[in-house]
Amino acid sequence: MxxxxxxxxxxxxxxxxxxxxxxVHEYKRTQAWEKLAERPGFRFVGTDGELLPQCxxxxxxxxxxxxxxxxxxxxxxxxxxxxxxxFSYDTGSGKNRxxxxxxxxxxxxxxxxxxxxxxxxxxxxxxxxxSRLGMQDIDFDEDPGFSxxxxxxxxxEAAVRxxxxxxxxGWFSERADRGVxxxxxxxxxxxxxRKRIPPxxxxxxxxxxxxxxxxxxQAAGRSG
Numbered sequence: 001m002x003x004x005x006x007x008x009x010x011x012x013x014x015x016x017x018x019x020x021x022x023x024v025h026e027y028k029r030t031q032a033w034e035k036l037a038e039r040p041g042f043r044f045v046g047t048d049g050e051l052l053p054q055c056x057x058x059x060x061x062x063x064x065x066x067x068x069x070x071x072x073x074x075x076x077x078x079x080x081x082x083x084x085x086x087f088s089y090d091t092g093s094g095k096n097r098x099x100x101x102x103x104x105x106x107x108x109x110x111x112x113x114x115x116x117x118x119x120x121x122x123x124x125x126x127x128x129x130x131s132r133l134g135m136q137d138i139d140f141d142e143d144p145g146f147s148x149x150x151x152x153x154x155x156x157e158a159a160v161r162x163x164x165x166x167x168x169x170g171w172f173s174e175r176a177d178r179g180v181x182x183x184x185x186x187x188x189x190x191x192x193x194r195k196r197i198p199p200x201x202x203x204x205x206x207x208x209x210x211x212x213x214x215x216x217x218q219a220a221g222r223s224g
Contacts, residue, residue, distance in 0.1 A: 029071065029086075029199065030070075030071055032198075032199035032200070033071040033073055033085070033199045033202075035199075036073055036199050036200075036202055036203070037073045041075055041076070041077065042073055042074070042075050043073070043074045043075075043076070044072075044073055044074075045072040045073065045074050045083070045085075046070060046071065046072060047068075047069070047070050047072070048069055048072040048074075048083060048085065051069055051072065051083055051085075051106065052067060052069055055106060055188065055190070057185075058183050058185070058188075058190060059118055059183055060087070060104060060181070060183055060190055060192055061087070063089050063091075063100070064089030064090050064091045064100060065089065065090050065091070066088075066089060066090045067087070067088070067089045068087070068088050068089075069085050069086065069087045069088075069104070070085060070086050070088075071085045071086045071199075072084070072085035073085060073202065075206060079109055079110070079111060080107060080108070080109040080111075080210070080213070081107070081108045081109070082105065082106070082107045082108075082206050082209060082210075083105075083106045084103065084104070084105040084106070084202050084205060084206060085103070085104065086101060086102075086103060086196055087101070087102055087103070087104045087192075088100065088101045088102075101195070101196050102192055102193055102194055102195055102196055103192065103193060103195075103196045103197045103202075103205070104190060104191075104192040105190065105191045105192065105202075105205045105206060105208075105209050106188065106189075106190050107188070107189050107190075107191075107209040107210070107213055108187050108188045109187055109213060110187055111187075111217060112184075112186070112187045112188070112189065112213065112216060112217065112220075113186060113187065113220065114163060114184040114185060114186060114187075114188075114189060114216060114220075115154055115155070115156050115159035115160050115163055115185070116154055116155045116156070116184070116185040116186075117152065117153065117154035117160045117163065117164075117182075117183070117184055117185075118151075118152070118153045118154065118182070118183045119150050119151070119152050119153075119172060119180075119181065119182040119183070120150065120151050120181045120182075121149065121150060121151075121176070121179055121180070121181075122137075122148065122149055122150055122151050136153045136154075136157075137151045137152065137153065138152040138153065138154065138157055138160055138161065138164075139152075140161075140164075140169065143166070143169050143173075145173050145176075146169040146170075146172060146173050149172075149173060149176040150172060150176070152164065162219075163216065163219055163220065164219070165219045167215050167218060167219055168212070168215045168216060168219050171211065171212055171215045175208075178193075179193050179194065180193070180208075181193065181194070182212070184216075189209065189212065189213060189216070191205060191208055191209050191212070
């Protein structure tokens with residue numbers, strides 16, 4: 001009996017330790033985001049009550065249940081607004097409930113007018129099956145490297161093809177090994193990964209969003 005009691009106590013202490021560790025880890029992560037927001041032009045928002053409702057129609061924010069976004073840092077300039085933070089959602093229930101967490105970077109600019117599109121890394125075997133079942137994947141005969149590395153989808157295929165000219169496709173192809181996911185419509189583009197990135201990498205992620213914005217603007221100018 002005493003061994004059983006000791007066992008329960010040890011299990012209880014282990015669970016408490018894991019909870020405390022998780023809380024401390026999250027606290028330190030929030031501190032790191034707050035530190036980032038001390039830079040000129042940045043602002044720590046924390047929980048953004050506007051971002052999810054504004055972007056609810058984007059695929060990335062339609063996954064699972066109990067969606068939340070926290071540790072949001074905003075960068076606002078005269079022509080562009082960027083928000084980056086931690087997005088989470090749950091799938092399953094009960095013992096099979098899983099919380100998914102990832103970092104999302106949302107850029108909005110009135111200088112953008114992007115046709116609705118979605119880009120993700122291609123999963124060779126699964127996407128080959130999906131293609132046979134009718135899944136959309138816009139390929140470019142003149143750019144087999146991009147077509148092999150990414151799945152590109154969009155409501156208006158002709159408009160998406162014009163938007164994804166050689167310059168835009170080249171930008172993505174250079175980052176084919178980074179697990180970049182991209183979604184855009186109108187004046188909004190979203191870069192994200194299927195995991196959380198360290199806050200120390202947030203500046204690089206914002207720079208990537210600004211880079212692809214520039215390429216998209218240039219492509220729109222060439223096609224216009």
